[in-house]
Amino acid sequence: MNHNAYICRMENDCIKCSVKPKVAGVLCECCLDPSKTNHATVQFVKGDMIIKQGNYSTNVAFLRKGMVKIHLAGPSYEQIVRIVKAPAYLGLPTTFGNKINQYSITAISEAQVCYIDIDFFRNLLKANEQFSYGIILELCQNELESFRRCANRTQKQARGNLADMILDFATNIFESDTFILPISQSEMGNLVDTSRESISRMLSEFAKDGVIRMTGKQLEILNKNSLQLISQNG
Amino acid sequence: MNHNAYICRMENDCIKCSVKPKVAGVLCECCLDPSKTNHATVQFVKGDMIIKQGNYSTNVAFLRKGMVKIHLAGPSYEQIVRIVKAPAYLGLPTTFGNKINQYSITAISEAQVCYIDIDFFRNLLKANEQFSYGIILELCQNELESFRRCANRTQKQARGNLADMILDFATNIFESDTFILPISQSEMGNLVDTSRESISRMLSEFAKDGVIRMTGKQLEILNKNSLQLISQNG
């Protein structure tokens, strides 16, 4: 979603940094537009928890830079539900309902986050129909994505899911066929619902078969077609 | 979500049935409030498909009465994602984005549906912030629910998932410990991600252990605690 489109047309100061916004928004550009200055933002390093499941929170977080993982306590391990990269709003559903975080969000790279008070955010929604429509669209997208992902995870077997993860990283997160794996193998296991050992075995296998090349944590896709085939069959 | 709360405060006729709404809504009560007359609604019988994956559609459907299953084509079988009972809006994410249905919805009981044109629905959102806020809340709820469900499905083993399904039916759908199973065993398999055979075996087992009693398609929960325990462990 293009956040630049959602600058609110009101004549107030920015709630976050109290700066008169140049484009006449309730949030100034720095807080809504990730391409601007890093005024009023918080820095996180890899491993820092940005939002913690179970905690009370009255802020929506806007991820300006970096990558995070959304994860929640499952019955037997910490399920990673999604990898998200900037720009994105974080913790929306959590903060909206009962204000108890229903999942955790942890930085998996350096990250910059700016916090928006939930009541303010709510007013923003009220005041700007375009903004709230955009949010609805995004939530709808998420729901569909969730459905698909869930159906795939449970129906495909491990190889297919791992292939999907790699393709997803390449196309949606890094937009390149060569990238550095942003999570450990056990995390991959928790994302793709297999054991750490299986991930290790399968990655070696893919490399042996010439589908990928691995140099330390760097992964290069050598044969995208093969990956897609592996993803499809089962 | 309590749909009665979302009657829009505008002075137009109902777009669906062109009746001047008594409560001054853009949709008259019959189209927003499921407890009113069945004016302008379509009847479905068990097995009828209300929304078909892949079809073009410009309507949101409002389920006034009955139960439906939301399902979509997975890599190897038709994944059932959720059982929904009235009142509820159906096909929101589908119709919002590209207008191609991303999943199917099929009646699993007699059902009454009233269709709302998407453009109208959009205007409703624009005009009534309370309504759109309610929709956002609901979508957020769905997302959380999705996360939890997905984590459970993949982490728990079959017995636990089946126990969950039974508890979900009892508490959320039928609101009674005795109910008639609304779907076949193979459908249960597709909902809970196991084979039809496993469902059959596990149901017999639960019955043998005195956790449930089955009389044809009727299921009675005899020991809710046991079910919860089965759900928890694995």
Added chain:
DNA sequence: AATATTTTGTGATATGAATCACAATGCATA
């Protein structure tokens, strides 16, 4: 009522992937 069709029950077997166990490597920090 009689036949067809879908749904269910249950055994036997096959299999994907978890788990256990331990070595090896890499990475951080003193």
Added chain:
DNA sequence: TATGCATTGTGATTCATATCACAAAATATT
């Protein structure tokens, strides 16, 4: 540079559950 902790590689074994195969019910259809 050395020591410690986290990550990874790989074999052997176990286990839950899918799959196959067929019989028995139950439901629908003529």
